[in-house]
Amino acid sequence: MSLLQIRNIEARFGGVVALGGVTLDVPQGLVYGLIGPNGAGKTTLINMVSGLIAPTSGDIVFDGAHGPWPIAQAVRRGIVRTFQQTRAFLGLTVRENLRISSVHAPDTMHIDELVEACGLGDVLDRTARDLPYATLRHLGIALALSLRPRLLLLDEPAVGLTPGEVDRLGELVRRWNAAGITILLVEHNVRFLMDVSDHVAVLDRGRVLFEGSPEACQRESRVIDVYLGRRSGHAED
Structure with missing residues (x-):
């Protein structure tokens, strides 16, 4: 179908x-x-x-x-999308970005689930602008996934x-x-x-x-x- x-x-x-x-x-x-x-x-x-x-x-x-x-x-x-240039709140931590995004989800997805799925466990308290490029890309996808x-x-x-x-x-x-x-x-x-x-x-x-x-x-x-x-x-x- x-x-x-x-x-x-x-x-x-x-x-x-x-x-x-x-x-x-x-x-x-x-x-x-x-x-x-x-x-x-x-x-x-x-x-x-x-x-x-x-x-x-x-x-x-x-x-x-x-x-x-x-x-x-x-x-x-x-219908949720990512962008070629990751759109995140660069001045906020990974944890804060995920909390903001999850608030607007149709039903709340636990942050731990996203963290584990996208391998973000070691960077939760780092600001988005300080992340390695690949990790920032994973954060962008995690934000999209939080919207179910x-x-x-x-x-x-x-x-x-x-x-x-x-x-x-x-x-x-x-x-x-x-x-x-x-x-x-x-x-x-x-x-x-x-x-x-x-x-x-x-x-x-x-x-x-x-x-x-x-x-x-x-x-x-x-x-x-x-x-x-x-x-x-x-x-x-």
């Missing part, structure tokens, strides 16, 4: 077409990977699903409810991480998914995305180039030509 349905979504900014009629179905309970070259429209798409911007045309349906919706309503419905998402939108969560940190992130993604959270993952690190995703879609110039299994994606000549092949010599891809 599809938790999220995206139907013929278009996004136009002046004369620029960021999305040109995208249709996708995100099944409930899966990790759904979304890749594509820079400018393909990936972040624009999740901005629309999360309520940051409205589509020019088309339809977004989440669990039977039709969008678009403002971001606060999206959160109440269970049904659909978690991860926007480039592996950017800037070391290979070991990426492996740890992969373990966490699988763990959250196993706990019942559907995940839409936007990521440039193709190896990471292929490893954790159950299903993959590829965007190119605002349109769907491919949709299918990670194995089929890596064999698809159009994807290799447009994206994978172009970057095959880069360690993060």
Whole structure:
């Protein structure tokens, strides 16, 4: 069953077409990977699903409810996102950030559960601005998880991480998914995305180039030509 349905979504900014009629179905309970070259429209798409911007045309349906919706309503419905740049209260401690976020959760999640899930136990009393980069990324995800998402939108969560940190992130993604959270993952690190995703879609110039299994994606000549092949010599891809 599809938790999220995206139907013929278009996004136009002046004369620029960021999305040109995208249709996708995100099944409930899966990790759904979304890749594509820079400018393909990936972040624009999740901005629309999360309520940051409205589509020019088309339809977004989440669990039977039709969008678009403002971001606060999206959160109440269970759609929560992270950002490429972690959004946290940098002057507050990790503990304080989690308490503030948990206050606004639909039902209170105990802080200890988030701390254990995201490996934040050793930094609870450190201010967010003093955290190592990878730990700050985990805090951003913990803040999103505190809102009890049904659909978690991860926007480039592996950017800037070391290979070991990426492996740890992969373990966490699988763990959250196993706990019942559907995940839409936007990521440039193709190896990471292929490893954790159950299903993959590829965007190119605002349109769907491919949709299918990670194995089929890596064999698809159009994807290799447009994206994978172009970057095959880069360690993060």
